[in-house]
Amino acid sequence: xxxxxxxxxxxxxxxxxxxxxxxxxxxxxxxxxxxxxxxxxxxxxxxxxxxxxxxxxxxxxxxxxxxxxxxxxxxxxxxxxxxxxxxxxxxxxxxxxxxxxxxxxxxxxxxxxxxxxxxxxxxxxxxxxxxxxxxxxxxxxxxxxxxxxxxxxxxxxxxxxxxxxxxxxxxxxxxxxxxxxxxxxxxxxxxxxxxxxxxxxxxxxxxxxxxxxxxxxxxxxxxxxxxxxxxxxxxxxxxxxxxxxxxxxxxxxxxxxxxxxxxxxxxxxxxxxxxxxxxxxxxxxxxxxxxxxxxxxxxxxxxxxxxxxxxxxxxxxxxxxxxxxxxxxxxxxxxxxxxxxxxxxxxxxxxxxxxxxxxxxxxxxxxxxxx
Amino acid sequence: xxxxxxxxxxxxxxxxxxxxxxxxxxxxxxxxxxxxxxxxxxxxxxxxxxxxxxxxxxxxxxxxxxxxxxxxxxxxxxxxxxxxxxxxxxxxxxxxxxxxxxxxxxxxxxxxxxxxxxxxxxxxxxxxxxxxxxxxxxxxxxxxxxxxxxxxxxxxxxxxxxxxxxxxxxxxxxxxxxxxxxxxxxxxxxxxxxxxxxxxxxxxxxxxxxxxxxxxxxxxxxxxxxxxxxxxxxxxxxxxxxxxxx
Numbered sequence: 118x119x120x121x122x123x124x125x126x127x128x129x130x131x132x133x134x135x136x137x138x139x140x141x142x143x144x145x146x147x148x149x150x151x152x153x154x155x156x157x158x159x160x161x162x163x164x165x166x167x168x169x170x171x172x173x174x175x176x177x178x179x180x181x182x183x184x185x186x187x188x189x190x191x192x193x194x195x196x197x198x199x200x201x202x203x204x205x206x207x208x209x210x211x212x213x214x215x216x217x218x219x220x221x222x223x224x225x226x227x228x229x230x231x232x233x234x235x236x237x238x239x240x241x242x243x244x245x246x247x248x249x250x251x252x253x254x255x256x257x258x259x260x261x262x263x264x265x266x267x268x269x270x271x272x273x274x275x276x277x278x279x280x281x282x283x284x285x286x287x288x289x290x291x292x293x294x295x296x297x298x299x300x301x302x303x304x305x306x307x308x309x310x311x312x313x314x315x316x317x318x319x320x321x322x323x324x325x326x327x328x329x330x331x332x333x334x335x336x337x338x339x340x341x342x343x344x345x346x347x348x349x350x351x352x353x354x355x356x357x358x359x360x361x362x363x364x365x366x367x368x369x370x371x372x373x374x375x376x377x378x379x380x381x382x383x384x385x386x387x388x389x390x391x392x393x394x395x396x397x398x399x400x401x402x403x404x405x406x407x408x409x410x411x412x413x414x415x416x417x418x419x420x421x422x423x424x425x426x427x428x429x430x431x432x433x434x435x436x437x438x439x440x441x442x443x444x445x446x447x448x449x450x451x452x453x454x455x456x457x458x459x460x461x462x463x464x465x466x467x468x469x470x471x472x473x474x475x476x477x478x479x480x481x482x483x484x485x486x487x488x
Numbered sequence: 489x490x491x492x493x494x495x496x497x498x499x500x501x502x503x504x505x506x507x508x509x510x511x512x513x514x515x516x517x518x519x520x521x522x523x524x525x526x527x528x529x530x531x532x533x534x535x536x537x538x539x540x541x542x543x544x545x546x547x548x549x550x551x552x553x554x555x556x557x558x559x560x561x562x563x564x565x566x567x568x569x570x571x572x573x574x575x576x577x578x579x580x581x582x583x584x585x586x587x588x589x590x591x592x593x594x595x596x597x598x599x600x601x602x603x604x605x606x607x608x609x610x611x612x613x614x615x616x617x618x619x620x621x622x623x624x625x626x627x628x629x630x631x632x633x634x635x636x637x638x639x640x641x642x643x644x645x646x647x648x649x650x651x652x653x654x655x656x657x658x659x660x661x662x663x664x665x666x667x668x669x670x671x672x673x674x675x676x677x678x679x680x681x682x683x684x685x686x687x688x689x690x691x692x693x694x695x696x697x698x699x700x701x702x703x704x705x706x707x708x709x710x711x712x713x714x715x716x717x718x719x720x721x722x723x724x725x726x727x728x729x730x731x732x733x734x
Contacts, residue, residue: 303544306568307498310587314500317507367499406497406523406546433640434546 133190134268141268145183152257153179164246170239173232178225182254185217186261193265210262218254222247300337301395304362311365326364333357340387343454348415348422348476349381355390359411362398370402371410379417380424385476386454390424392447393472397428400470404434420478427471444472490605491534494520495527495553496542496566501587505540505566508594514602524548525638528556532636535559537605543567543576548631548638554579556633562604564597627677630658632665639665643682647696647714649674651689659716684731686710686724694731 135141153175160171192213198206226243233239308330315323336354340346352374359372394411401409415424444463451460455477462473492515496502502520509515515538519530524547531539531553539561543550550565551572565576568587576584582604583597630641641660650657651671658665675685685691692710699711700720708720710728720728728734 303568306587307501310504310568311498311500313588314504314507318503365498365500403497403544404546431546 149183345384401428405431492538648692
């Protein structure tokens with residue numbers, strides 16, 4: 118039954134803002150009583166109505182108007198200012214105001230007549246100053262409508278502020294996560310452990326490793342996930358990474374680079390290859406006591422550079438899962454950056470796992486888009 | 489003399505432990521191993537009193553090694569992962585050293601180990617005790633040792649599990665294997681998305697269910713794809729109804 122509300126109303130529930138909240142109800146009642154008292158004072162001292170008549174008139178008219186005022190909320194709620202155009206908006210309010218005022222006056226007159234029937238002065242007063250009642254009714258309608266809008270704006274502002282806060286904290290989390298994903302803590306601590314060991318047996322090698330690790334960290338922390346760098350730079354960092362792991366794993370890790378010169382200047386997203394090598398280490402080297410050979414081949418044609426990373430693995434290392442998660446992240450990232458899900462290919466054959474990525478050459482891809 | 493084995497797949501990591509141990513002449517390193525298989529062999533052979541154990545290793549991880557050995561040495565874990573500490577202490581580890589660790593930190597762990605070994609507070613009930621405290625963890629393989637043969641069963645190939653006194657029989661696509669473990673353990677650790685306990689004596693892989701048919705009055709049996717017939721308890725039938733929506 119509920120139709121889609123505009124932004125302004127999105128956070129306002131159907132619940133009546135006055136009836137459902139005690140403080141609002143108290144404020145509203147206090148206002149009504151004040152209006153009643155003012156009306157009494159006017160009737161009694163200005164229009165010279167007698168005490169009883171003035172009080173009965175004030176009480177009945179004001180009480181009824183308060184109830185009608187509560188109903189006006191639904192008019193405000195369904196007459197969405199951001200969805201209807203200003204013409205429809207005004208017309209519906211004018212119609213509803215007229216209905217409200219007419220109803221109010223007739224009902225009130227009827228009720229008052231139950232108490233006061235033979236007061237000639239009062240009857241003349243009613244005839245003579247009927248128009249003031251109408252003015253009072255429309256004015257009251259406008260004030261109440263404005264009151265509701267103030268409530269709505271207030272509520273919306275608070276909600277927006279809260280949402281902004283939670284959005285900010287989400288953003289912080291995301292940044293932290295991307296930082297964490299750039300540097301695998303286990304890689305870091307295991308490397309530090311290797312260094313700790315080397316300081317005792319081979320200080321020179323320890324120093325080499327510290328320098329490589331520092332370069333690697335500096336590079337990794339330098340970029341945001343959506344930055345792009347040349348393929349050459351990315352490969353340099355991969356080399357650093359593998360050299361660090363080589364010190365750790367010794368003979369268990371071998372690597373081979375076959376990169377054609379044309380690839381070097383093509384821009385690729387930063388750290389896009391890193392997780393693939395981490396996977397190769399994790400599922401290849403970690404699970405294998407024999408040598409694991411990690412090969413990277415890169416070649417370029419007119420539109421793409423094609424990068425294949427492969428590693429052999431121990432077929433007996435069963436049940437080690439998780440490969441899927443890392444890879445789906447890569448696929449997702451490639452899809453986000455290049456808008457195509459065909460740029461990642463996976464092959465698992467003869468105990469060799471190969472993943473191939475196609476990076477559109479940015480100079481060419483702009484041409485493709487124009488065609 | 490206290491006999492010790494160092495089990496770590498990284499040479500540089502073993503080196504540190506070896507170096508630090510030089511300060512403790514009462515410890516004798518009887519073997520150093522680089523993977524789980526080697527480790528089990530050496531532990532079975534030397535029955536060391538103390539074991540320095542890495543967790544992430546090729547072939548078998550540190551916990552699987554502990555599961556498969558007959559003797560129960562005191563264990564000091566050495567790892568770069570912090571997420572296994574609780575599990576390690578549940579297995580009665582003496583200490584949990586986070587790589588890289590200092591000489592002082594190492595000495596504290598060793599002090600504890602020596603005290604424990606010398607006062608022989610070791611209790612034979614240790615293993616049983618830990619079996620009771622099952623930490624819900626998702627199992628992705630089961631390791632079984634038969635003499636000197638070690639068999640690694642990926643969870644994917646498990647068809648169903650049958651209780652047999654103190655053991656369970658694990659039926660897989662490659663045959664059946666006996667394992668000393670409780671049904672409760674597998675009920676907790678197997679992913680409930682794929683496995684369901686249908687009876688005191690049976691846990692079955694859901695996709696192995698071919699047919700459920702009544703058997704005598706008030707009871708049912710499940711026919712599996714491989715043709716086995718397994719009884720279903722009342723509680724098991726209820727669970728099946730929930731999972732399979734019939």
